[in-house]
Amino acid sequence: MFKKVLVAEDIDSINVGIATMLKDLNIKNVAHCQYCDDALVKFKKAQYDKEPYELLICDLSFKKSHRKDQITTGKELIKMLIAEQPDLKVIVFSVDDHPKRVKELWGTGCLNGYVDKNRWGLKNLATGIQKIYNGETYMSPAIESQFKKKKVLSVSNYDNKLLSLLADGYSQEEIEQYFKKHKISPSSRSSIEKRLKDLRVDFGAKTTIHLVMMAKNLKLI
Amino acid sequence: MFKKVLVAEDIDSINVGIATMLKDLNIKNVAHCQYCDDALVKFKKAQYDKEPYELLICDLSFKKSHRKDQITTGKELIKMLIAEQPDLKVIVFSVDDHPKRVKELWGTGCLNGYVDKNRWGLKNLATGIQKIYNGETYMSPAIESQFKKKKVLSVSNYDNKLLSLLADGYSQEEIEQYFKKHKISPSSRSSIEKRLKDLRVDFGAKTTIHLVMMAKNLKLI
């Protein structure tokens, strides 16, 4: 089994939960960090001491605090650590089971496991650690079913910007000006209207308000 | 210290965390339930056995499962248990620290404590349990600051319905029909427009889309 594990997770109650589970797996050398920056420091020190971590268990979102941290998300942390030590095993442990997020993250190829924090999250996490130790990859059932979803709705950067500006209270007129100013094409009023119409059709939205709300609910903006 | 505690919390990792903390507080008799309905059953059995619980630690939102549960939220559970046993101490342990939710729940008068699950949530929970045992009430620092916020934006049922219908893709024309059909007053086109204008002003929204998004972000709809 893994000898040395790094846990990056901000919520203390979950940290205690993970710690207990790792103890049951007979993993003795565990470091817990509640801030991404701390995790990076601990990680580098271990490398320097020639006793690197073998496994990273990592949350995705960290509540921001008074500290002005360099790294604020699990995604960034994973990217940095993998760059330093490509053979590090990584398992994501997050409440976020949205298909978009799952696919995006898994697609980076940096992950060995993805477990969502639901009722049986900790149990799944233990299973995952075992599998990953055996050289396999692991997704918890809920994550796997999300991952298999064929049609994951997504929008281009252009659409995202368009919808975001609407959500921020821009009129179509103002959006046209904004697009021209920022050299975003197409910028004409006509194209904006056409794109919105197409989006409404694609999403099955009855009004533009409806469209923007749907995009919001799907976490596309 | 409390002798008998009931924990209603769906996420297993947090349950383990809470369990460990309670053990440290030397509380031996602890029941964990991952479904509200189970909590109700355990609670009633304890009453029947004349060994009632003294403290309830309760999450607010429970991920819905395949089971068709009667009780689906912590709020409902608390209401039911307090009705059965008014002297039960109740402490909410939730990620939800939104001012609206905090005030609404605290306002029911059923609560003795409210702790948010942030970095130091478990630590705060331990403090809270001690205070409540001493007959005081307790809010974690983050919750307390949210609670103190003077101007908590809120909207009437009417406004909520109006904004929700817009978010669901109704046109103003359709909303007028809907209001007339459901005997909601005022229902005239003119009044709907006027109310929306006032809401835009109140919220400082530039467009109606902006208004609906703000309401969404503030969890008012």
Added chain:
DNA sequence: CCCACCCCTACGGAAACCCGTAAGGTGGGG
């Protein structure tokens, strides 16, 4: 080279939305 095709743009009319004014209704205080 020419044509077909696609995309951006321009324009005009229809529909929806926004806004102010004024007329009717209701209810409470004098």
Added chain:
DNA sequence: CCCCACCTTACGGGTTTCCGTAGGGGTGGG
């Protein structure tokens, strides 16, 4: 009882959004 304040509704005109049509200007295949 009247009066006044407030709310609801009706209506007209302005603005924004919606939608179809049509005119360039590239690009690629024939």
